[in-house]
Amino acid sequence: MLRVKIEDPGSDAALMVAFAAREERAAGTLFERFASRIYGLGVVMLGNHQAAQDLVQDTFVKLWRTAERYDPQRGRLETWVLLTARSLAIDSLRRRVLESRSLQAVGIQPEDDPAPLPDERAAAADLSARARRAMACLSPEQRSALELAYFGGRTTAEVAALEGIPQGTVKTRIRAALLRLRDEMAKDADHDV
Amino acid sequence: MTCDEVRELLPEHLLGTLEGPEDLEVRRHLRGCSACREERMKLEEGVAALSLVVHDQEPPADLRDRVLRTLDEEWEDAGRPPASKQRGRDRSPWRAVAAAAAIVLIAGSVAFGTTQAHRASVATADAASYTNLLRALGGKEFSVGQLHAAGGSSFVGQVLVYEGDASKGWNSWATVFVKAPGYMGDATATLIGTDGEALALPSLRVSGGEAHSWIVTGDDLSGYDRLTITTPDGNVVATGAIHPA
Numbered sequence: 001m002l003r004v005k006i007e008d009p010g011s012d013a014a015l016m017v018a019f020a021a022r023e024e025r026a027a028g029t030l031f032e033r034f035a036s037r038i039y040g041l042g043v044v045m046l047g048n049h050q051a052a053q054d055l056v057q058d059t060f061v062k063l064w065r066t067a068e069r070y071d072p073q074r075g076r077l078e079t080w081v082l083l084t085a086r087s088l089a090i091d092s093l094r095r096r097v098l099e100s101r102s103l104q105a106v107g108i109q110p111e112d113d114p115a116p117l118p119d120e121r122a123a124a125a126d127l128s129a130r131a132r133r134a135m136a137c138l139s140p141e142q143r144s145a146l147e148l149a150y151f152g153g154r155t156t157a158e159v160a161a162l163e164g165i166p167q168g169t170v171k172t173r174i175r176a177a178l179l180r181l182r183d184e185m186a187k188d189a190d191h192d193v
Numbered sequence: 194m195t196c197d198e199v200r201e202l203l204p205e206h207l208l209g210t211l212e213g214p215e216d217l218e219v220r221r222h223l224r225g226c227s228a229c230r231e232e233r234m235k236l237e238e239g240v241a242a243l244s245l246v247v248h249d250q251e252p253p254a255d256l257r258d259r260v261l262r263t264l265d266e267e268w269e270d271a272g273r274p275p276a277s278k279q280r281g282r283d284r285s286p287w288r289a290v291a292a293a294a295a296i297v298l299i300a301g302s303v304a305f306g307t308t309q310a311h312r313a314s315v316a317t318a319d320a321a322s323y324t325n326l327l328r329a330l331g332g333k334e335f336s337v338g339q340l341h342a343a344g345g346s347s348f349v350g351q352v353l354v355y356e357g358d359a360s361k362g363w364n365s366w367a368t369v370f371v372k373a374p375g376y377m378g379d380a381t382a383t384l385i386g387t388d389g390e391a392l393a394l395p396s397l398r399v400s401g402g403e404a405h406s407w408i409v410t411g412d413d414l415s416g417y418d419r420l421t422i423t424t425p426d427g428n429v430v431a432t433g434a435i436h437p438a
Contacts, residue, residue: 011378013425014379014396017379021381023393023395024264026396027260027261028257031257031260031261035256035257036250036251037244037248037249039251039252039256040244040247040250043250044247044248052252053252053259056260057256057259057260057263060263060264061263061264064264064267065267073224074220075207075233076234076237076241078240078241079237079240082244083208083240087209135247149210150240150243155205155210156204156210171201171202171204171205172201175200175201175204175236177239178207178239178240178243179235179239180239181242181243182238184242185238185246186238
């Protein structure tokens with residue numbers, strides 16, 4: 001059953017110090033801990049495995065270049081890594097939109113993204129199914145706000161505009177959604193004991 | 194900013210969509226409010242749960258090598274030899290195994306916290322045996338060093354450096370053993386050369402008051418004449434001179 005593991009912040013700080021010092025072992029540890037989630041995020045947000053692999057590579061390079069900025073007092077390493085990856089994925093999505101618009105502006109039809117292979121479609125479908133099951137514990141409103149903010153990279157103001165609701169309501173829904181997911185996972189963990 | 198105001202902004206702060214001055218205010222508030230930090234922690238756990246459940250997927254097997262290779266290139270371009278190359282270019286697997294076995298044999302003779310008369314090399318009391326050992330290993334020389342505590346720390350230890358004969362295809366290696374009663378965590382042992390060049394060994398993971406680290410490399414280690422141990426916050430906790438055995 002799924003558990004959300006709390007890593008020791010002291011050891012995470014030491015891990016990042018070692019990574020910043022170019023220790024291959026530290027790089028390997030970070031890869032083992034986070035690559036699967038970064039890769040999965042790439043599949044969900046960018047839609048294909050090649051882009052997801054590129055996202056993993058780009059994320060690790062960025063993590064190293066910014067390693068000295070990591071401060072355990074400001075949040076967990078997990079969050080920092082995931083949001084770095086998410087930020088890069090959002091940049092990638094925005095570039096695609098801009099490139100598409102630029103090409104269309106000069107009358108060139110942008111090339112379609114390479115069609116996903118059958119196994120890619122299956123993997124994406126599996127992730128979608130898992131997403132739906134996880135999100136099933138949320139209300140539709142909470143789910144929508146969280147998806148737009150987390151996967152879509154929208155600010156609460158943008159989500160509010162898209163959904164036609166007050167910004168304060170969006171903030172409340174996102175907060176409630178995250179806390180609900182956390183509580184659901186904690187409940188599952190308790191049942192395992 | 195009040196706690197209620199901060200908690201309303203925490204999801205955006207967490208997801209990185211909060212603008213500069215507001216984000217600064219939230220961070221300032223968090224530094225001084227454990228209750229809000231706890232709230233942030235819960236939201237972070239929610240993000241972690243979301244990521245584990247929604248988008249955790251095994252990447253292709255070769256992606257790890259690709260990423261580590263990319264980091265190696267990044268580290269090289271940044272101006273220092275990457276860590277993977279510092280671990281040596283084994284020309285032959287069996288020689289690396291033999292070198293590692295020699296480390297184990299010789300390291301087994303090292304006693305912690307003993308007098309300076311106790312040398313790291315088991316053969317120093319028997320010159321003939323020492324010569325035979327070097328001949329068997331194909332090496333040039335052993336060097337040893339005693340590590341002394343610095344800055345009021347509890348760190349003591351020993352370092353042993355073996356200089357292989359590169360002309361015969363042998364690697365060199367260095368191993369360090371420390372005792373640090375009361376210390377738990379990581380530390381870094383760094384060889385310092387006469388020209389100021391530094392070579393860091395893999396992390397010392399101190400557990401139960403002891404740790405060791407070693408490195409096997411095709412590089413020449415004869416130019417290193419000191420070793421320092423530093424903690425992650427940069428404090429020097431032990432140092433020692435290295436001299437031929």
